[in-house]
Amino acid sequence: MICQRCNKNISSVHLTKIVNGQKSELYLCEDCARESGHLSFTENNPFDFTNFLKGILNPEEEIYGDYFQEDRCSLCGMSYQDFTKNALLGCSNCYIEFENRLEPILRRIHGNIVHNGKVPKRTGGTLRIRKEIEEYKEEMQRAVDNEEFERAAELRDKIKELENMLAVRGGDKDVE
Amino acid sequence: MPSGVVIKMLNNLSNRSLSQWISGDGPEGDIVLSSRIRLARNLEKYPFPNRASKEERKAVIAEVREAISGIEDYRLHYIEMADLPELERELLVEKHLVSPVHATDGPEKGVFIDDNEKISIMVNEEDHIRLQVLTAGLQLKEAWGIASELDDILEDKLDIAFSKRWGFLTACPTNLGTGLRASVMVHLPALNLTNNIGKMLTAVSQLGLAVRGLYGEGSESIGNLYQISNQVTLGHSEKDIMENLVTVTQQVINQERKAREALQQDVKVIDNVKRSYGILKYAYQLSSDEAIRLLSNVKLGIDMGIIDYVEDKVLRELMILIRPAHIQKMHGKELVTIERDIKRAELVQALLKS
Numbered sequence: 001m002i003c004q005r006c007n008k009n010i011s012s013v014h015l016t017k018i019v020n021g022q023k024s025e026l027y028l029c030e031d032c033a034r035e036s037g038h039l040s041f042t043e044n045n046p047f048d049f050t051n052f053l054k055g056i057l058n059p060e061e062e063i064y065g066d067y068f069q070e071d072r073c074s075l076c077g078m079s080y081q082d083f084t085k086n087a088l089l090g091c092s093n094c095y096i097e098f099e100n101r102l103e104p105i106l107r108r109i110h111g112n113i114v115h116n117g118k119v120p121k122r123t124g125g126t127l128r129i130r131k132e133i134e135e136y137k138e139e140m141q142r143a144v145d146n147e148e149f150e151r152a153a154e155l156r157d158k159i160k161e162l163e164n165m166l167a168v169r170g171g172d173k174d175v176e
Numbered sequence: 177m178p179s180g181v182v183i184k185m186l187n188n189l190s191n192r193s194l195s196q197w198i199s200g201d202g203p204e205g206d207i208v209l210s211s212r213i214r215l216a217r218n219l220e221k222y223p224f225p226n227r228a229s230k231e232e233r234k235a236v237i238a239e240v241r242e243a244i245s246g247i248e249d250y251r252l253h254y255i256e257m258a259d260l261p262e263l264e265r266e267l268l269v270e271k272h273l274v275s276p277v278h279a280t281d282g283p284e285k286g287v288f289i290d291d292n293e294k295i296s297i298m299v300n301e302e303d304h305i306r307l308q309v310l311t312a313g314l315q316l317k318e319a320w321g322i323a324s325e326l327d328d329i330l331e332d333k334l335d336i337a338f339s340k341r342w343g344f345l346t347a348c349p350t351n352l353g354t355g356l357r358a359s360v361m362v363h364l365p366a367l368n369l370t371n372n373i374g375k376m377l378t379a380v381s382q383l384g385l386a387v388r389g390l391y392g393e394g395s396e397s398i399g400n401l402y403q404i405s406n407q408v409t410l411g412h413s414e415k416d417i418m419e420n421l422v423t424v425t426q427q428v429i430n431q432e433r434k435a436r437e438a439l440q441q442d443v444k445v446i447d448n449v450k451r452s453y454g455i456l457k458y459a460y461q462l463s464s465d466e467a468i469r470l471l472s473n474v475k476l477g478i479d480m481g482i483i484d485y486v487e488d489k490v491l492r493e494l495m496i497l498i499r500p501a502h503i504q505k506m507h508g509k510e511l512v513t514i515e516r517d518i519k520r521a522e523l524v525q526a527l528l529k530s
Binding site: 075076077078086087088089090091092095096102105106109110111112113114115116117118119120121122 | 340342353414
């Protein structure tokens with residue numbers, strides 16, 4: 001659809017206004033929408049969160065140029081350049097394909113790059129059990145330090161139980 | 177307007193009463209209005225919503241519906257966003273059950289909501305699954321308990337995108353890891369009156385937390401309502417993230433209480449509370465912003481014991497009921513601003529009387 005204001009460009013902004021039940025529709029190109037003041041574009045604000053993040057995501061552009069930016073995820077087809085524009089990845093596999101470039105970004109956002117939280121029971125497989133064992137061991141140590149020996153014994157039994165579960169599931173292989 | 181008419185209008189609003197998190201009283205309810213837990217999850221085999229095809233988005237909805245149908249402890253109802261008129265979608269935003277982005281036009285988006293409006297599960301928002309639990313007062317641990325249980329049930333049936341190194345994989349890297357955003361909504365009028373709010377905001381943001389005004393832009397907040405939430409999602413356990421938020425919130429509560437004590441005998445404050453009550457009771461028209469400001473003053477008056485003739489519950493409900501979509505829904509049609517402002521004043525008066 002052609003822009004209803006300049007009658008030249010393809011319209012990319014569809015405006016529906018409802019005032020007191022009266023509906024009016026307008027198709028504008030981006031320039032006309034901006035000029036006519038129908039929309040305030042957040043992209044003008046460099047401190048808008050997404051824009052701010054985009055700035056962080058894109059520092060390499062000058063060094064690597066277009067060649068680097070053109071890399072695409074083999075699964076969903078998202079290019080790294082798309083990512084720097086939207087601050088959104090396309091699929092789980094993007095995290096694998098762009099791993100090296102994401103690492104410094106994640107460090108900047110989170111300060112950490114290794115997950116330390118909940119692990120899914122099923123897809124996480126034995127990892128969750130290992131984590132529980134670790135937690136119980138810590139707790140047991142604290143119980144011993146506080147001379148709560150009954151509690152410590154309880155925890156020791158729990159740890160044993162979990163270790164048996166690990167053995168049944170084939171032990172040392174980590175499920176990834 | 178007779179209060180009977182208003183009650184009928186309120187019933188019109190929805191077949192159920194107001195959400196539990198709004199009407200219910202919770203711990204530290206004089207300062208913390210609500211606590212929220214949000215988890216972001218994605219299905220392994222589909223691209224994230226921003227890159228998924230129509231068919232893939234449909235398939236995600238079907239899989240999540242199937243998984244949720246097995247949940248018996250909570251009665252979750254599915255709503256397809258495209259099936260709702262705009263006003264109804266706005267209503268869900270005002271109740272904090274869906275995000276503003278989720279309420280805009282767009283196909284293959286949905287939400288599951290339980291009877292108490294405590295749980296909402298958005299499908300195909302920025303991530304495939306955005307699970308949210310809302311509770312009254314400071315009850316993050318309770319909210320986490322429910323959210324984590326629901327998460328376990330979903331994970332039992334769905335293959336969730338997870339990496340050992342980076343945790344739960346999310347469309348935006350700012351949610352990576354735990355996918356957890358924990359937040360509390362706090363009412364801080366006394367810190368504002370004693371000019372301490374700026375210092376508090378700075379201190380909190382230095383502790384890895386984000387603060388923003390609930391209404392209004394940037395650090396300006398209308399009605400002294402602020403949302404405090406964790407910034408970082410990767411590298412800390414859920415327990416640590418929540419403990420940090422609770423500890424800092426507890427500090428904020430203490431500071432607000434101290435400021436309230438200091439204002440106990442302040443003539444200006446007492447006068448302002450009573451004047452605000454007077455305006456709410458007798459104004460012919462009220463804008464959203466003015467109503468929120470005045471309600472904030474009266475809430476402070478109740479919490480400080482300056483006035484005792486308004487129920488705290490009524491006030492908390494009004495903070496949501498006065499919002500534009502709620503006013504329009506009560507009247508069953510779209511209204512222009514001036515009409516809304518008059519209806520808003522009528523509603524406030526009727527509820528303050530009852």
